[in-house]
Amino acid sequence: MKYMDEFRDGELAKIVAANIAREADSGHRYNLMEFCGGHTHAISRYGLSDLLPSAVRMIHGPGCPVCVLPIGRIDLAIQLALEHKVTLCTYGDCLRVPASGGLSLLKAKARGADVRMVYSTIDALKLAQDHPEKQVVFFAIGFETTTPPTAAILIQAKALGLENFSVICNHVLTPAAMHAILAGQGGERLDGFVGPAHVSTVIGSQPYEPFASDYGKPVVIAGFEPLDVMQAVLMLVRQVNAGRAVVENEFTRAVTREGNKKAQALVNDVFELRDAFEWRGLGTIPLSALKMRPAFAEFDAELRFDLQYHPVPDHKACECGAILRGEKRPQECRIFGTVCTPENPVGSCMVSSEGACAAHYTYGRFKDMAVVAA
Numbered sequence: 001m002k003y004m005d006e007f008r009d010g011e012l013a014k015i016v017a018a019n020i021a022r023e024a025d026s027g028h029r030y031n032l033m034e035f036c037g038g039h040t041h042a043i044s045r046y047g048l049s050d051l052l053p054s055a056v057r058m059i060h061g062p063g064c065p066v067c068v069l070p071i072g073r074i075d076l077a078i079q080l081a082l083e084h085k086v087t088l089c090t091y092g093d094c095l096r097v098p099a100s101g102g103l104s105l106l107k108a109k110a111r112g113a114d115v116r117m118v119y120s121t122i123d124a125l126k127l128a129q130d131h132p133e134k135q136v137v138f139f140a141i142g143f144e145t146t147t148p149p150t151a152a153i154l155i156q157a158k159a160l161g162l163e164n165f166s167v168i169c170n171h172v173l174t175p176a177a178m179h180a181i182l183a184g185q186g187g188e189r190l191d192g193f194v195g196p197a198h199v200s201t202v203i204g205s206q207p208y209e210p211f212a213s214d215y216g217k218p219v220v221i222a223g224f225e226p227l228d229v230m231q232a233v234l235m236l237v238r239q240v241n242a243g244r245a246v247v248e249n250e251f252t253r254a255v256t257r258e259g260n261k262k263a264q265a266l267v268n269d270v271f272e273l274r275d276a277f278e279w280r281g282l283g284t285i286p287l288s289a290l291k292m293r294p295a296f297a298e299f300d301a302e303l304r305f306d307l308q309y310h311p312v313p314d315h316k317a318c319e320c321g322a323i324l325r326g327e328k329r330p331q332e333c334r335i336f337g338t339v340c341t342p343e344n345p346v347g348s349c350m351v352s353s354e355g356a357c358a359a360h361y362t363y364g365r366f367k368d369m370a371v372v373a374a
């Protein structure tokens with residue numbers, strides 16, 4: 001298959017669904033976690049759960065970059081924008097993530113802070129070049145997919161000798177989060193993972209091998225189209241049925257075992273591991289995030305502005321933590337769709353289209369209502 005439409009072919013999806021239904025043991029419960037928010041969105045958007053037999057349950061994972069950002073990290077960005085009067089640049093989804101004191105970056109902007117949405121890291125660098133009188137800070141978020149572009153602008157900023165540009169680094173690591181999930185209380189009930197698509201183009205399939213060898217959990221890396229996900233589920237069901245646990249790659253059109261060596265080298269030149277990092281829902285995970293190497297310390301906004309991180313608990317009613325750990329579903333949060341909506345998010349999972357709550361609100365809440373009405 002060469003074209004996008006072919007990966008969205010409904011008739012083919014029904015054939016794969018029939019294979020899953022035939023091969024899944026109705027006496028077994030297959031708990032499969034899709035780690036990535038892109039898969040969560042695809043499952044909701046294309047109604048894939050409805051195509052699966054009741055024995056197969058998809059569990060949303062923590063792979064949405066905005067969702068896993070804890071409130072304390074957003075607070076740092078707001079502090080920079082409001083108190084240090086910097087020009088704070090970040091990707092669009094970050095702007096609406098609720099922070100302390102009823103604030104978000106968007107609300108800080110309404111109070112006069114210079115907060116800009118950018119489409120790429122280059123936009124932030126150009127702002128710094130065009131406005132030497134301003135301190136420009138890029139609030140960098142994301143998994144391994146968005147880390148190489150941040151590394152690239154830091155190398156460029158250093159080459160240009162830019163003194164008014166810096167980065168708050170919130171880049172996090174997928175395998176560390178998967179380890180945390182498997183080592184946690186709910187890890188044992190998982191039967192396997194649908195592995196990330198874009199992340200795996202960078203890191204390759206090799207880093208997932210310990211989940212198969214050490215934890216006995218199969219991983220199938222899948223693309224983001226509906227047929228990719230359905231095929232990955234079939235491959236996982238087959239592994240579970242055969243008592244096998246290996247890493248398989250459904251997304252062969254983009255992912256290799258080694259990944260993108262050039263991007264990995266770029267990241268390695270600029271970043272090193274943080275001792276620990278707080279994730280929303282997963283707590284503080286050792287060696288799960290990146291910070292700038294000493295050679296790039298002059299561009300580290302946390303050092304430049306002497307920022308101190310303070311953990312902040314989530315809103316009392318918000319179940320984002322349990323959802324990110326795969327313990328609850330969005331509709332189990334008592335303020336889902338009432339107090340908390342995409343227009344007025346209370347938790348981070350309602351902000352990005354990759355967030356489990358936002359995806360279910362957009363594509364699944366009508367089905368909840370139909371069940372209640374019946």
Ligand code: SF4
Binds near residue numbers: 320323348
């Ligand atoms: S509905 Fe809102 S408050 Fe509830 S878990 Fe989802 S994001 Fe958090």
